[in-house]
Amino acid sequence: MVQLSSNFLHVSFFLYLAATILFWVSITGRKFKNKEGIEKNRSGPIGYIVSILAVITSLAYFAIRWYAIGHAPVSNMFEYTTFLGICMALAFVIIYPIYRNNYLGLFTMPVVMLIIAYASMFPREVQPLIPALQSEWLTIHVITVAIGQGILAIGFAGGLLYLIRVIDFTKASNKVKGLEFILFTLLSFVAYILLVIGFSFAEYEAVFNYVDERGNEAVVEYNKPALIGPNEGQLITVNRFDPWISAPAIIRSDDLNTVIWSLLGGLLLYFVLRLIFRKPIGGAIQPLLKNVNPQSVDELSYRAIAIGFPIFTLGGLIFAMIWAQIAWTRFWGWDPKEVWALITFLFYAAYLHLRLSRGWHGEKSAWMCVIGFALIMFNLIFVNLVIAGLHSYAL
Amino acid sequence: MENVKCECGHVNPFGTYLCESCGKPLIEDDGQVADMRYEGVARRSQTYKKSIVDKIWNFFSSVKVGIWIIVLLLLASSLGTILPQEMYLPPGERASQFYENEYGTFGKLYYQLGLHDMYTSWWYMALIAALGISLVICSLDRFVPLYRALKTQRITRHTKFLERQKLFAKSGQIENIEESFAQAEEILKKKKYNIRKDNGNILAEKGRFSRWGPYVNHIGLIIFLIGCMLRFFPEMYLDEHIWVRDGEEVVIKGTDGEYFLRNEEFKVVLYDEDDELYRESLERAGAPVVQKFQTSATLLRRTSTNAIGSEPELEEVKHHYIRVNDPLTFGEFALYQVDYKLNELAEFTFTIEAVDEANEEDLSEIEFTVNLYDPEMVYEFENGYRIEIMEYFPNFVINDNREPTTLNRIPDNPRIIFEVFTPEMDPDEDQGEISLVGIQINEELNGENDYRIRMIDVEMRNVTALTIRKDRTIPILSIGGIIFMIGLVQGSYWNHRRIWLQNRDGEIWVAGHANKNWHALKNDFQAITKNTAIPMPIDQTEENLNERSKEIEGVEDNNGSTKQ
Ligand code: HEM
Secondary structure: OHHHHHHHHHHHHHHHHHHHHHHHHHHHOOOOEOOOOOEOOOHHHHHHHHHHHHHHHHHHHHHHHHHHHOOOOOOOHHHHHHHHHHHHHHHHHHHHHHHOOHHHHHHHHHHHHHHHHHHOOOOOOOOOOOHHHOOHHHHHHHHHHHHHHHHHHHHHHHHHHHHHHHOOOOOOOHHHHHHHHHHHHHHHHHHHHHHHHHHHHOOOOEEEEEEOOOOOEEEEEEOOOOOEEOOOOEEOOOOOOOOOEEOOOOOOHHHHHHHHHHHHHHHHHHHHHHHHHOOOHHHHHHHHHOOOOHHHHHHHHHHHHHHHHHHHHHHHHHHHHHHHHHHHOOOOOOOHHHHHHHHHHHHHHHHHHHHHHOOOOHHHHHHHHHHHHHHHHHHHHHHHHOOOOOOOOOO | OOOEEOOOOOEEOOOOOEOOOOOOEOOOOOOOOOOOHHHHOOOHHHHOOOOHHHHHHHHHHOHHHHHHHHHHHHHHHHHOOOOOOHHHOOOOOOHHHHHHHHHHHHHHHHHHOOHHHHHHOHHHHHHHHHHHHHHHHHHHHHHHHHHHHHHHOOOOOOHHHHHOOOEEEEEEEOOOHHHHHHHHHHHHHHOOOEEEEEOOEEEEEEOHHHHHHHHHHHHHHHHHHHHHHHOOOHHHEEEEEEEEEOOOEEEOOOOOOOEEEEEEEEEEEEOOOOOHHHHHHHHHHOOOOEEEEEEEEEEEEEOOOOOOOOOOOEEEEEEEEEEOOEOEEEOOEEEEEEEEEEEEEEEEEEEEEEOOOOOOOOOOOOEEEEEOOOOOOEEEOOOOOEEEEEEEEOEEEEOOOOOEEEOOOOOOEOEEEEEEEOOOOOOOOOOOEEEEEEOOEEEEOOOOOOEEEEEEEEEEEEEEEEEEEEEOOHHHHHHHHHHHHHHHHHHHHOOOEEEEEEEEOOEEEEEEEEOOOHHHHHHHHHHHHHOOOOOOOEEHHHHHHHHHHHHOOOOOOOOOOOOO
């Protein structure tokens, strides 16, 4: 059963890829003409249909896995992050008919693929639920949060689209730098995925003895060459790369090492692309978007946030509080994960007020959409994996 | 501060920007599009600026200030997550040392700045209070005038009002305007617009109630914040802990001795390592994973008010398996599974034996059990032996003065000093053989003993730790939360759209306004202009945009060009 569900996920991944290509063709493929010589480019609607299929197959993955493991598959990093990707696709499928914007598809689908691919880098086996996680309210909470974040993520896709469309890439400016930084971050995720796949293919493994933050002897296994070793680490595996420096005990050195590898990989990809295009990457994408109506994209991303914000609030704060009250005896405990959900909430509240009362439309608003999504990802990745709190899924 | 009478006859409060009734701009400005925020009404904060009260009012009613408060809260909150908060320190750690030891100078600074316990600090509280005040004032400042303006709005609006809407168009001279309007009316009715007519002019309006969404959600937030504040009154909130051993009955704190809890059995259940489903994951984890923590608990209630000291009479009320995520609730109380201790020592059973192997005395009769929570001090046997406990240390340590003592009453490391009297001895006169006995410890304290005390059995019990919680603020918080969500949905999933269709001396003037979702409004316009003589309104801000984008060749920046 679990295998079957994974197969559905694989199929959906290729459907997302197909949808991306179709949306791409719908924008660039002006040469398609039918027999009468009239330009007819139907790949946009077809791309939409393929995205619907992709969402259906990925929901099939979700349902089958749920059935097979006996609880909602949202209880570890792989499961939650995958579901977040699915929710983003779902949100796209819901919002597309309103605005019929193929560019949105071109921006959303790759992000969905990236999220799902990233999710698959985490251990995928079925994990038993610890007592604190055995709660219907937790299931409701997590699923609602993911849907809310998926919709907010459409705001991000819209914001990014807007920025690349309007920023002047011919002159160096902070805006250009900021945008290039966002693209570099996305590339780092790509690099991370490639590295993990690459090194696991090569079966790289280096084991260290080290001293953990409580002063105890411990063992850690690296799956990538160690640029940064653990605290007082000693390499046991022979013939492996000896780290240059070692990390302090409170830092999970293997994770830090992975981050560094990913950033280096992202940098490499970034400069290769820059060499190819000979201009900022955003600038290279911009000509594709010349037919985008900025105002309509602006409204679209605002709409996504207006729709996503209540759902996120309901799931991320209200349902979370109900669960916390039942599981932890108090509805709020200032644990990092909670605090970051609150921060995300406050951030989007500030966004809505700025937009409403201070006329922050267009570019400023688009930046905020992008930052909001960065906060969501920060909460998912950094807070979960680094500032490990009560909610930490890491087993 | 005089009221302003508009040419349409309506008397507006001082400071009104667009006449509440006909919409004529009363204060000229040079924007092409009218600022439709709050319908251009006069707000107290914009009008009175003199006294201290006015200044405070104006300060808190400003959305700019409100946003600053939100942003400050956001930034402050994030500071508190850099290092763990005091309440999450490992048990037994002292904050004053922990931060410096673990995180060095940065940790020390963090502690000294008070960030280790930030969310209860006065300034964080003050920020939240400021948010609450701001919410109240800004809502009052806007709600009343907005309400009045939407209520008194006229159907026929001033031409200047129409012209300066974001969506606006007018036609040339047209015959049969009435026919077009009638068609449009039909279409708009189907789209669930509310139609009002005056003199052949039409105002179609939809979703006005969504304008109250923000006010409703702000009220919900205020109620929620009030609920949070009430927590600091002791009557509202109870947070107690009890430890209950297997088989033990304990009074539930906070119930005035009315309720008791019996722990029938506490247990920890682990996941089965042979379970196919979890095998891989359990192997990788390398340690057993807990499936449940469970206290089989019986709630008891005192039936009579006995004299103090006598055993209370108890009656069983209910039985419940208390688990994480499944508390036992009764009345306003809830009991949560929060901690446990497995295999706490409960009883030792001893016998004695002769040290000298040649001694063939039958000592098998001598067998006694010491309850480690509340030991009896004397054990007498029919064959004349008598064993006394001279001293009992449940949790033995040697203190700073190098004297034996006990840390607490919990038998984590019990030591007993026994005195053994043989039948020949007189316990009052003689001194028996003294030995110190504990787990794997048996020391003779006064020279060589003839008899040795031997432990033959150990009884252990599990102990469960429960939190007793009463929280009377929950109903208030729930109501606040529900109202907040209703307001949020009301303001976000509906929107207020208005369409003005006017016959101005044989010309059609059409204008539209939406507080959000212009896209839908434009679609509605599409529907009514398609087969009628009504002209499709132009988005005047987009016009602007396009002109500008021609100037800078496809690259533009339209910050703040559209105001609602
Ligand atoms: C965390 C706290 C807050 C939350 C969650 C919140 C939420 C909201 C939401 C969801 C809206 C509707 C926005 C939209 O429809 O786009 C809104 C509108 C508004 N908020 Fe807040 N708000 C908060 C704090 C404040 C504060 C402190 C102020 C005071 C300065 C304020 C003033 C306003 C105003 C004036 C509006 C517009 C009302 C209207 O359009 O008639 N809000 N708020």
